[in-house]
Amino acid sequence: MKTTLTQVRSYERSVQLLMVNQFTINLGFYMLMPYLAAHLSGSLGLAGWTVGLILGVRNFSQQGMFLIGGTLADRLGYKPLIVAGCVLRTVGFATLGLVDSVPALLAASAATGFAGALFNPAVRAYLAADAGERRVEAFALFNVFYQAGILLGPLVGMLLTGFDFRITCLVSAAVFALLSVVQIRALPARRADDAADAKADGHERVLAQWRGILRNRAFLLFSTAMIGSYVLSFQVYLALPLEVRRLGGDGEFGTAAVAVLFAASGLATIFGQTRVTAWCKERLEPGQALAWGLLSMGLAFVPLLVATAVPVPDGGMGRRLLAVVPPTLAALLLALGTMIAYPFEMDTIVRLSGDRLVATHYGLYNTICGVGITLGNLLTGAALDAARSAGMSALPWLALLVLGLVCAWSLYRLQRADRDHGDAGRPSGSQEGGTKDVLVDAD
Numbered sequence: 445m446k447t448t449l450t451q452v453r454s455y456e457r458s459v460q461l462l463m464v465n466q467f468t469i470n471l472g473f474y475m476l477m478p479y480l481a482a483h484l485s486g487s488l489g490l491a492g493w494t495v496g497l498i499l500g501v502r503n504f505s506q507q508g509m510f511l512i513g514g515t516l517a518d519r520l521g522y523k524p525l526i527v528a529g530c531v532l533r534t535v536g537f538a539t540l541g542l543v544d545s546v547p548a549l550l551a552a553s554a555a556t557g558f559a560g561a562l563f564n565p566a567v568r569a570y571l572a573a574d575a576g577e578r579r580v581e582a583f584a585l586f587n588v589f590y591q592a593g594i595l596l597g598p599l600v601g602m603l604l605t606g607f608d609f610r611i612t613c614l615v616s617a618a619v620f621a622l623l624s625v626v627q628i629r630a631l632p633a634r635r636a637d638d639a640a641d642a643k644a645d646g647h648e649r650v651l652a653q654w655r656g657i658l659r660n661r662a663f664l665l666f667s668t669a670m671i672g673s674y675v676l677s678f679q680v681y682l683a684l685p686l687e688v689r690r691l692g693g694d695g696e697f698g699t700a701a702v703a704v705l706f707a708a709s710g711l712a713t714i715f716g717q718t719r720v721t722a723w724c725k726e727r728l729e730p731g732q733a734l735a736w737g738l739l740s741m742g743l744a745f746v747p748l749l750v751a752t753a754v755p756v757p758d759g760g761m762g763r764r765l766l767a768v769v770p771p772t773l774a775a776l777l778l779a780l781g782t783m784i785a786y787p788f789e790m791d792t793i794v795r796l797s798g799d800r801l802v803a804t805h806y807g808l809y810n811t812i813c814g815v816g817i818t819l820g821n822l823l824t825g826a827a828l829d830a831a832r833s834a835g836m837s838a839l840p841w842l843a844l845l846v847l848g849l850v851c852a853w854s855l856y857r858l859q860r861a862d863r864d865h866g867d868a869g870r871p872s873g874s875q876e877g878g879t880k881d882v883l884v885d886a887d
Contacts, residue, residue: 448718452585458574458632459582462567463589465526465623465631469563470593472619475601476537476612483609488544498546498553505557507814513558514565514807515650521635522570522803527627529563532556534620541613564810569803570634572794579794580730583787584721588714595710636802653801657808663796665858667809670734670789671816672851675824676741676844677782678817680709683824683840684771687748691756692767701768705775712779720783730788731859735852737785742848744777745841752838781848820847 452460484495517525536555543549575582604612657663685702692698724733751770757763797805827840 448585448588451581451718455578455582455585456574457630458634459571461627461631462571462574463586465627466567466586467589467593468619468623469530470590471597471600472533472537472616472623474594474597475604475619476540476616478598479601479605479609479612480540483605484549487609490546494546498549501550502553502557503814503818505554506560507557507811507818509558509561510565510807510810510814511654511804512807513561513563514569514803514805514810515653515801516562517566517569517803517807518636518801519650521633522566522573523627523631523633525566525803526563526570526631527624529559529561529566530620530624530627532562533559534617534624537613537620538617541610541617561807565803565806568790568806569636572790572802573634573636579791580725580787581718581721583790584717584783586790587783587786588717591710591713591717595707595714598706653804654808657797657801657805660796662858663793663805663809664812666792666796666855667812668816669738669851669854669858670809671813671820672847673738673741673781673785673789674813674817675820676738676744676848677778678821679745679824679844680705680775680778682821683828683844684774686828688767688771690767691763697764698767701764701771704768705771708772709775709779712776713783716780717783720780721787724784724788729859730792731855733788734785734792735855735859737781737783737788738848738852738855740781740784740848741778742781742845742852744774744781745844745848747771747773747777749838749841749845752841 452463481495481499484490484498485492490498513525513529532555536552536559539548539552539555543552571582571586572579601612601616604615684705688701688705689698692701724736728736747770751766754766756766793805793809794802824840824844827843831837831839
């Protein structure tokens with residue numbers, strides 16, 4: 445950890461602040477969101493479909509508006525969008541704790557989602573711009589702060605919700621309010637290098653820029669291939685906890701086992717990310733690192749697949765070990781795969797954009813992956829249900845393993861195509877389509 449902090453201090457003040465900001469954003473978000481559904485269905489007594497609608501509106505307003513947020517960041521500058529997102533989330537989270545009518549809750553949920561669409565692309569584009577040639581290492585450190593917020597947030601939220609969920613909402617809102625003030629005062633203004641060009645010709649210019657990005661075949665192929673990484677990594681929150689509770693029950697042991705799952709994943713990233721990135725950067729090309737990362741994520745489900753061949757004990761220590769060990773191993777391998785891929789993934793998006801309209805590219809990328817996550821989770825849920833009905837417990841783990849292998853193979857093929865085309869002499873990230881030599885360039 446001391447080495448990590450030393451690395452952070454080696455960057456400009458803006459990069460340091462963005463990392464701390466992301467920790468704080470995740471702290472405030474995850475102290476509230478894991479407990480929102482219980483509040484809506486329990487304290488407010490809303491029907492299940494209404495709870496699902498409110499949570500779905502938040503997700504849709506974020507995933508569906510990422511492209512808008514990224515476009516605005518490229519046109520107006522990164523800082524205004526980061527600040528606006530934090531202010532909007534302040535209002536949204538405070539409202540969630542103070543109202544009980546469905547229309548107001550829907551509006552608050554939509555506001556919190558749109559807030560994420562405003563600051564997420566802007567933060568990543570800002571970080572990429574100010575980190576310069578050290579982008580890969582900067583995104584590795586960024587992921588450490590990101591995971592630390594995810595790890596600490598639910599613990600703080602559990603303590604606060606023990607008193608009153610409204611307190612949790614107001615404290616979370618206060619965190620975002622403080623973050624807004626700090627960023628207004630301390631975060632330097634930063635605009636994209638092509639911001640003036642991005643603002644030219646208004647509405648028609650925006651549509652032309654979007655069409656140009658959609659003609660960037662390499663970017664679209666990469667985005668599609670990377671959907672699998674998000675579907676696989678999300679299983680830490682979906683399939684793995686369900687498996688733990690299926691075998692360990694919903695009591696104290698099941699709750700503790702799920703907590704171990706999250707802690708193992710978060711702590712592995714916090715303490716291992718920078719070492720993994722340094723090792724990969726020294727020995728692998730970016731495209732190779734991405735392929736190995738996806739392969740690791742796919743192989744994460746092998747322990748669960750193997751466990752299906754073991755007779756499930758009726759109870760005792762054997763059943764508890766089966767409930768904890770395979771899912772925890774899977775969570776650790778998913779964390780390893782993410783550690784390998786994430787910094788190179790973020791860097792590759794910049795390369796594929798040709799350093800133009802970077803926030804817009806991040807926005808479209810997030811939207812593509814967000815839609816993929818939704819569809820992937822629906823299919824995973826269907827596979828889990830089918831496995832239980834048909835007595836085929838291996839089905840979901842086999843499907844996720846195949847998904848990881850297919851996506852890793854796709855990234856490997858993209859890398860090979862880059863080499864075969866030999867486009868290194870052309871400008872990286874051209875908007876005219878074709879496969880560019882960005883997955884194999886050393887940083």
